[in-house]
Amino acid sequence: MARLRAFKNNFTAGEIAAELLGRPDLSAYANGAAKLRNVLIRPTGGVTRRPGLRHVAMLPDSEDEGARLVTFRFNTEQTYLLLFIEGEIRVFHQETLAAIVAAPWSADQVRQLSWVQSADTLFICHPDIPPQRLTRTAHDNWDIAGFAFKIEDGSGIKRVPxxxxxxxxxxxxxxxxxxxxxxxxxxxxxxxxxxxxxxxxxxxxxxxxxxxxxxxxxxxxxxxxxxxxxxxxxxxxAFSDHRGWPVAVTLFQERLIFAGSRDLPNRVWMSKTSDITNFNLGTALDDESIEFSLLTDQVEAIRAVVAGRHLQLFTAGAEWMITGEPLTPAKLRVDRQTRIGSQIERSIPPCHVDGATMFIARDGRGLRQFLYTDLDQAYSAEDMALLVPHLFNDPRGMDYDATRKLILLPMGDGSLAVQTNFRSQQILAWTRLQTDGAFRAVAVLNDSIYVLVQRQNGLYLECLDEACFCDAAWRGSSNDPKTVWGGLEHLEGRSVRVRADGIDRGSYGIVDGMLSLASAASSIEVGLPFKHEIEPLPAEIGGDAIAQSGPVRLIRAVFRLQDTAALLVDMGNGPRALAFTRFGETGALDAAPVPFTGDREMRGLGWVRGVDKPLWRIDQAAPQPFTLLSVYTELKGTE
Missing domain, CATH: 2.40.30 (Elongation Factor Tu (Ef-tu); domain 3)
Known part of the structure; x- marks a missing residue:
């Protein structure tokens, strides 16, 4: 019998697809995993249970496609979260509903909206609706009106393309x-x-x-x-109900830029410098308006326009760079860079990530990194999801958390695909977040990650909160311990998990928005449970040590943990809890566990052949902190 010892010291390749099971020679195989669900990858290599989702607000139930989250930053103190749904905009300030503004779009049209902010105004475009200006005048006072092209005093001439x-x-x-x-x-x-x-x-x-x-x-x-x-x-x-309205909008070099329309899908319009309502071409002076079309071998329907290092155009079939220092009618240059293409059926604004622009590929099966290199003096469009095609299923949005270095994408199947992106350290690792319901939209505001979640009882606004261990979570405290807690209408009729005074109390039901505990508590967290899962890739076998087709037995595994209060591992003979957790008769912890840092060893049982069954598996829903830094395994197999 041959023995194999393996030390997995990081998960920096994240979850990878089954297509790579035959490539143990790749570094991604050594640093990857077969399944990483509801965990986040640390830049140092470990994985940690994701934070819970704190309940913020119940929302009007909307059609499946009809909801978007948009951030609005006026200054460091005045930041807002905007919810776009059918016929209205809901404005949240410090997680409190501040205003409701009537809007001219339907639920189906919401998914095609694009926008850009300038000071206290948000410009919003849709190909079937005149451009809109959403203006903030106070925390609770917002107005929306159609974009007005400049009209010359006296003559009444309108400076419209x-x-x-x-x-x-x-x-x-x-x-x-x-x-x-x-x-x-x-x-x-x-x-x-x-x-x-x-x-x-x-x-x-x-x-x-x-x-x-x-x-x-x-x-x-x-x-x-x-x-x-x-x-x-x-x-x-150029723009009208008959001919269509702009598809995309941005601001660049003090010009307002409209791009694409129904009848002019490959055309770009730039306002006069510092006069964003004036689109008069004049006599082509440097500061006057600019218009041009993408003249290629096929019609390039523009899907997005982005102000980056250069002005970037994303079309249905290619990606473009617009240069000119500054952009003027005489100096403007248009160069096609790559031929990937962006989605047509919905508008997902590209986002900036450490100097690169991330965009969703036309087929919806990949995330592309549009990155300029000084050496080549050109852009490339590397596929950032090459190793995880199984995680991509109809992306519905995208945002970037610069603090945690996370790219977040809600998918059509209700999951939230997350990439930990430390490009300078070559860490590009994917995981999948899931909840009791479906993620529909995401936005990052003031280092907080907000999500729209479609649950059994409706649509909810929730926030990823490191102080929470459940989803749709509500937290309360009382100076005097009590058994009855109210304010839980958003969980009406649901079976919830309760964490009271740091102890997992197990499952309870919510009736009339109330929770009745078996024993009094001073602080509680009530929410929907979620489980995290970790499965390793098959052991790297072959060569002279262990035959790849032969059976393998896990002798023992040593899990290196950090600040972990619960660990449930299946080593081949069913889930077993490590010694530092204490379980009561109901399956809940009967005392608050003390977070543990160090190594814990478990012995394996049984033989495994092939790649269908993992050597070990973590699958637990305990609402307790968990971080796995590394795993040492010792295997036995046939030569």
């Missing part, structure tokens, strides 16, 4: 040069949706006031026309 959508040879004939006139088109052109929009005839502006037919419209001149002759030199307002 324009474009000729019709064929080049289509002409317009005005009946006169001023006042109320009739416009006659050489082909069908006008619809009722044109009413209120602006046309430019030989660069002179008129406003459509009525539609007589598809070839005839009534208009009011905003400036005298050059003449009343038939002309092909005309354009109509």
């Amino acid at each position: 324009s474009f000729k959508f019709a064929k080049e040879d289509v002409t317009l004939t005005p009946s006169s040069t001023s006042g109320t006139i009739t416009l006659t088109a050489s082909e069908d052109l006008f619809t009722d949706a044109h009413i209120g929009t602006r046309f430019r005839i030989k660069k002179k502006e008129v406003e459509i006031t009525g539609i007589s037919s598809a070839t005839q419209a009534t208009a009011t001149t905003k400036e005298s026309l050059v003449d009343a002759a038939s002309t092909r030199d005309w354009e109509e307002q």
Whole structure:
């Protein structure tokens, strides 16, 4: 019988897919695991049970797609969490509902919203809705209104982008040069949706006031026309209900930038410098507005525009770099960098991560790192989810926690995929968080991670809190110990786990928002239990030591722990608790455990063949702290 000793001193490769079971030669195999659920990977290599989710607010139940979380930072003290749902925006300040603002979008439209903040204003775009300006005037006073393009005093000329959508040879004939006139088109052109929009005839502006037919419209001149002759030199307002509205928005070099629309999917518009409502092209002076299209071998529908080291465009088929120091009509340069493409069916804003821009690939199966290198003077788009395709299932959002170095992505299956990202240390490790319900959205505000969770009783706003050990958790205290606790309406009818005075009291039911304990307590935490799971990859076997196809027996395992108060391990003969935990008849701890740091050894039992069953497995729901630093294993197998 041959023996194999292995020391796993870190989990810095995170959970990896089963496709790598045949590649024990990779460093990711040595530092990875078969399953890491509801744990977070420390930059030093260990894994720790994730914090619980503290209950913040019950929310109006929304359709599956109809909820987004957006952060709004006015200054260090005035920060807000905005909830976008069907027909409204809910504003939270310091986790208290401060305002409810009526909004013009449906539940289906929420998933296509994009936004950017400037001081006290949030600009919000959707391809079927005029751009909106959400403005904060006080903590509890917020207003939303359509974005207003600049109108020149006196003349009434609107500085809105324009474009000729019709064929080049289509002409317009005005009946006169001023006042109320009739416009006659050489082909069908006008619809009722044109009413209120602006046309430019030989660069002179008129406003459509009525539609007589598809070839005839009534208009009011905003400036005298050059003449009343038939002309092909005309354009109509680029944005309208008829032509669509901007898809994406950002701010860059003191310009407001709109990108893409339904009828102009590959076009970009930049405002005049320091005059963000003015899109007048003028005479192409350095500070005047800029327009351009991505002219390629295929239509590049723009999905996002990002202000980074350079202006970055993300389209359905490629990624682009827009350069110019500064951007001016004469200096602007557009270069395609990579050909990955972004999602079409929903808008997931890319996020900045330590100098890189993370974006979701078009197929929804990968997270790409758009990173510029000075050596190549170009961007690359490395796949950051190459080893974990099983964790990616219809991403619905993304945000980055810069303090903990975590990229967080809620998935369509209700899980929350999390990458610990320390690029400088080459730590890119994935885990999966799960809860009794489904994660729907995530946002990071003031170092706190907020999530929307769809649970059995509705939609909830919750916060990842290191002081909590359960989900949808409520914490209370009393100077006088008591058995009856109220304020638990959000857990009505649920079976909950109770942690009282640091002791796990097991499961209870909530009736009429009340909890009745068997014995009095001074402090409690009540919430939904969750379990964390850790499974190692099959032992690295082969060569002259142990035959890969032969049976293997785990003789013993030594778990190095830090500040751990509960550990339940299955070594092949069922789950067993280590000695420092004390369990009562109900399965709950009968006394508050003292967190332990050090090594604990357990003996294995039974033989394992193949990769179907792990040599050891941690699977526990005890609401207690847990951190695993390393594992030493001793195996026996056939030669």
